[in-house]
Amino acid sequence: MASCHLSLSDLLISTNILPNMLGTFLLGKEIITYCGCMTQFYFFSGTTVAECFLLSIMSYDRYLAICNPLRYSSIMNMMFCVNLSVCPWLFSFTFNLLAVLPVSEFDFCADNIIDHFYCDLFPLQKLSCSDTSFVELEIFVFSLPIFILPCGFIILTYAYILHTTFKIPSTAGKQKAFSTCSSHLLVVGTFYGTLIAKYMIPSKGHSLLMNKIVSLLHTVFTPLFNPIIYSLRNQDIRTALQKLSQIQ
Template sequence: MSFFFVDLRSMNRSATHVVTEFILLGFPGSWKIQIFLFSLFLMIYVLTLLGNGAIIYAVRYNPQLHNPMYFLLGNFAFLEIWYVSSTVPNMLANILSKTKAISFSGCFLQFYFFFSLGTTECLFLAVMAYDRYLAICHPLQYPAIMTGRFCSKLVSFCWLIGFLGYPIPIFFISQLPFCGPNIIDHFLCDMDPLMALSCAPAPITECIFYTQSSLVLFFTSMYILRSYTLLITAVFQVPFAAGRRKAFSTCGSHLVVVSLFYGTVMVMYVSPTYGVPTLLQKILTLIYSVVTPLFNPLIYSLRNKDMKLALRNILFGMRISQNS
């Protein structure tokens, strides 16, 4: 750490924050392309809010969904709303903006919330895998273990760890000297573009940040993989085909979400991105930050009979109230 602090002390304090704003290039193209992208991302954002909001409403007001699995799913949907809101509103405003500028503090706030919410999502996926493992592999002990109080503790743990893990490293990154240029060839403030704009190297801070991110991804993904390995082994021991189909149907949606999210995130933050085309990096970031929150309510609602019934009851109740 001494190397890092010596570098900062040797800098001229008056030049530390010459850059007061960053320029997010986003997705280049003609005005027609920008309008198309704005319409597309706006539609995705609205559908994501509606889909995840419907899950929250169904879980909260339908007594049949008052159990640990749907409690976790409702909180996961709440997380997805905040996760997509950490990037998409600013991206929409940036598409229509002529300057495409984001303030220095706004950039690092987005950076913090984006990574904190992403870490929280990793932890939520691991907790949901634990819930499915208990429900299928230990059904007799499940009600005694997954109580409402224990579920609340798990949810609180995910939020606390997600938001307490990044303030210090991101604060140190924000204290690096940014003397110019200030152009970020991305649609959000991410680690690699920001470090590329710093006027002084900070290898220790960069190493700490990527090590922390890699450990979160590694341990949560390994735990999920272990849980589902044990789960699938237990499912194959079920003597009836109908029972196996029901168990796979229950967990299939979770596996789809996990594969989509972890596959793209690991490409970005575990494997080296040097030499990877910038457009490909943007597309990969779009998949796990924008597309996945859209797919989650579709996957969970279309593959779950109880959730489909609850959503159907909500729509039916709304029509009755409108007609009356």
């Protein structure tokens, strides 16, 4: 179930950003309203926060499957799965107001051209004529539990998974355990790599061009990369690809 919500998160990130971006690049539609900008920033930030928790839930699912397989069915019952899937969305979009409301109070008294392909924190800070240092510090402090705690939880669960995997006597069992976790680790690496580069490094530590590149990776390539990773784990899809390569 968490994988379905992860796919939904990737879909929301892309559909929130790409239509306006394509309209700018292809049709020259370069205007976005103030309310539209704040709405885009809110949904993008909320979906990103939800994905942080969804990835940690998926790591817990793999921890139970490998470290406590006999108790997996009793713990991961339907009601518990629904709660684990719904709570990240409720929490993220509620907690995200703490980031969006201060940004909405920025004063934009000079240039109104956003040097970016969507409304994000860093270009809005550059555009504002207000003192944004307090808001930047506030968002950085609030981002620590949102980003670091799920990431730390993932590292902890995989430490237990590795410890359990190395105790498996058969080579086939070890390979199966590593195969179960490899796709999730790739997704976690790409997601948190771009996220840390965008938000955990202070704005003075990177240029706007670098921020655009990382944002493109986060909003386009990461959602595109995730389905490919999980699809290649599906035996039916691998069999179909093998048959297709043999035909060609």
